[in-house]
Amino acid sequence: QKEVEQDPGPLSVPEGAIVSLNCTYSNSAFQYFMWYRQYSRKGPELLMYTYSSGNKEDGRFTAQVDKSSKYISLFIRDSQPSDSATYLCAMSAHNAGNMLTFGGGTRLMVKP
Amino acid sequence: DADVTQTPRNRITKTGKRIMLECSQTKGHDRMYWYRQDPGLGLRLIYYSFDVKDINKGEISDGYSVSRQAQAKFSLSLESAIPNQTALYFCATSDRSEHNQPQHFGDGTRLSIL
Numbered sequence: 001q002k003e004v005e006q007d008p009g010p011l012s013v014p015e016g017a018i019v020s021l022n023c024t025y026s027n028s029a030f031q032y033f034m035w036y037r038q039y040s041r042k043g044p045e046l047l048m049y050t051y052s053s054g055n056k057e058d059g060r061f062t063a064q065v066d067k068s069s070k071y072i073s074l075f076i077r078d079s080q081p082s083d084s085a086t087y088l089c090a091m092s093a094h095n096a097g098n099m100l101t102f103g104g105g106t107r108l109m110v111k112p
Numbered sequence: 113d114a115d116v117t118q119t120p121r122n123r124i125t126k127t128g129k130r131i132m133l134e135c136s137q138t139k140g141h142d143r144m145y146w147y148r149q150d151p152g153l154g155l156r157l158i159y160y161s162f163d164v165k166d167i168n169k170g171e172i173s174d175g176y177s178v179s180r181q182a183q184a185k186f187s188l189s190l191e192s193a194i195p196n197q198t199a200l201y202f203c204a205t206s207d208r209s210e211h212n213q214p215q216h217f218g219d220g221t222r223l224s225i226l
Contacts, residue, residue, distance in 0.1 A: 008152055034214050043116070043202055043217035044155070088154060098143055098206045098213055102154035 003027055006089055006103030015112050019076040023089035023103045026070065030091040030101075033065050035074045038086045038105070047087075048074065079110045115139045116218035118203050124224045131190045133221050135203030142208045144186040145215060146170075146178060149200040158201075161186055162208070193225045 006023045013019055021035075031052055036044035048063040050056045056063045062075040072091075076083055089103040116137045125131055135144065143162050147155040147170075157170030159178040167178060175197060177189045190197055200222055204215040 004154075006154075036217075041219070041222075043204075043219045046214045046216065049214050090155075098215065099157070099160075100155075100215060102156075104152050104154040 001026065002104075004089065004091060004101050004103040006106055008104055008106060010107040010109055012109045012111060013079055015079060015081060015110055017079050017110070019079050019083070019108060019110075021074040021076075021087050021089075021106050021108070023072050023091075024070055025072075025091060025101075027091075027093065027101070028067075028070065029093035031094045032092045033063070033072050034090040034100070035061075035063055036088040036090060038088060040085075044088055076108075079108075081110050081112050084108060084110050116203055116205055116216055118201075118218040118221050120221060121219065122222045124226065125193055126226050127194055129193050129225075131193050131223070133188045133201055133203075133223070135186045135188070135218060137184050137203075137205045139205050139207075139216060140183075141205035141216075142183065143206045144180065145204040145206075146176075146186070146188045147202045147204065148172070148197075149202060149220075155202065158188065195225050198223060198225045 004025045033050045035048040037047045038044045053065045053067045060077045064073040086105040086107045088105045090100040092100050119134045145160040146158040161180045179187050200220050202220045203218045206215045207213045
């Protein structure tokens with residue numbers, strides 16, 4: 001079993017929909033949680049970065065962390081065709097020297 | 113200009129050839145990383161370096177070597193390429209800090225080994 005699990009999709013939604021992307025993990029030492037967005041033929045781009053549990057909001061994006069359930073989510077409100085990309089979750093433990101463990105990525109398609 | 117630059121962007125080569133992928137950064141970060149990405153497997157760490165004199169193996173280092181020529185430059189070599197090394201390769205950097213800092217990626221090298 002992988003340390004970080006992520007549904008590969010593809011997830012197809014109409015423009016304007018609320019999108020929910022999720023990752024589960026098994027290592028209780030993870031404390032730093034990130035979401036990266038990767039467009040085709042580009043490198044992963046940091047979208048959200050949270051520490052420990054709770055919510056963080058940035059524009060149309062909200063990241064949630066539930067450490068008790070070992071579950072993190074990324075919500076996208078009012079989704080746009082430009083949100084079509086692969087979304088990767090990543091996480092690391094404290095004192096892990098910035099070492100990240102990645103999920104396999106979820107491919108999202110937002111249709112106009 | 114990109115903060116993390118990888119060259120070449122694409123490379124097609126034959127089994128047994130030696131290949132070098134290069135990465136340079138203008139972010140002033142101490143830490144640099146090499147990953148490979150395969151469909152459905154996410155990013156897997158090959159090697160990482162916390163400063164010029166520090167080199168560490170990652171999850172999948174067999175068949176690869178690296179050189180940290182300067183703080184801003186980190187290269188990845190495949191000494192004798194094999195077809196299952198066909199993948200997307202990414203370089204990343206991060207800042208040294210008390211708290212874990214996120215990594216910043218280049219746009220990758222698409223490597224095909226025939």
